[in-house]
Amino acid sequence: MENEEYETIDLLEVLNAVRQHLAVLILCTLAAAIVGFAVSKFLMTPQYESSALMIVNTRQDTTANVTSDQINSATKLVSTYSIIIKSDTVLQQVINDLGLSLTYSELKDRVTVSAVDDTQVMKITVRSNNPEWARQVCDKITEVSPNVILEAVEAGSVKVISNASIATDPVSPNTMKNTALAGMVGLVLCLAVIFLQVMLDNKINTEEDVAKYLELTVVGVIPEYEGGKKK
Structure with a gap:
């Protein structure tokens, strides 16, 4: 050694x-x-995102006063509603209405639903290399999803508070x-x-x-x- x-x-x-x-x-x-x-x-294709905001309520009658318990309940419902929005019931209808040449799985990968700062507001985002296509799909989702959600949950309401707009700048690369x-x-x-x-x-x-x-x-x-x- x-x-x-x-x-x-x-x-x-x-x-x-x-x-x-x-x-x-x-x-x-x-x-x-x-x-x-x-x-x-x-070499990389630019990707654009179009987003819309929807608010979740626990009751359909929005004329009455809203309590803090109802707001908390609505916040918890956002995760449930996001699953419904990304289901084939909603997205397949979007594909049929717009005549998209995508399968349900392909469209699902382009759609993101998330809560905004843990509130009762949820954000629906669609990504595509075509900004106009992303806006049209996002608008159609906000048009189709409320009825499907009400039919599935049988309570509450969902309303659009901000419509989708055409993105001018790509998010990637x-x-x-x-x-x-x-x-x-x-x-x-x-x-x-x-x-x-x-x-x-x-x-x-x-x-x-x-x-x-x-x-x-x-x-x-x-x-x-x-x-x-x-x-």
């Missing part, structure tokens, strides 16, 4: 290697960022985010290659390597000249 040798990581050596390859490091980072930008901008992530990946990969080169380098290049690996004292260094200049 006394003769067992351990390879240690010389951080200074790694830093020196990074400094020597700084130009390559910057070029790799920029190249990866450019690739990420190009893929996001030209996020070009800036993808560009930054691609640049980070290029930077990390380049650093990993430099680190491996340092770890796998078993050559004696400097007088410090002689003292470190051979445990010998360096008496002197003979420089090599070529054409009158030191190599």
Whole structure:
């Protein structure tokens, strides 16, 4: 065990290697960022979302005063109503009414129903590469779902408080985010290659390597000249 040798990581050596390859490091980072930008901008299809808001009530008679218990009950009903909205009863009728060339499963994957800040308001969102298509489908869902919900639950009411609108900006891809992530990946990969080169380098290049690996004292260094200049 006394003769067992351990390879240690010389951080200074790694830093020196990074400094020597700084130009390559910057070029790799920029190249990866450019690739990420190009893929996001030209190869990925933009996706748009159209959303509508609906409010859930526990009773159909909305003229009477609403108590806090009724609001809490309506909040709990949002999760139940969201399941009904994404059911084939609602979405299949939407497909039939609009004449969509999608199956129920394909349309379901494009529809999201969620509660707004744990309130009795629920948000219906439809995603598509066509903003007008997303708006039409979202509007049709808000038109079809109230009757289906009332028939299934036999209590309460659902009303639209905000109609779907045409999205002007895509929600994905996020070009800036993808560009930054691609640049980070290029930077990390380049650093990993430099680190491996340092770890796998078993050559004696400097007088410090002689003292470190051979445990010998360096008496002197003979420089090599070529054409009158030191190599």
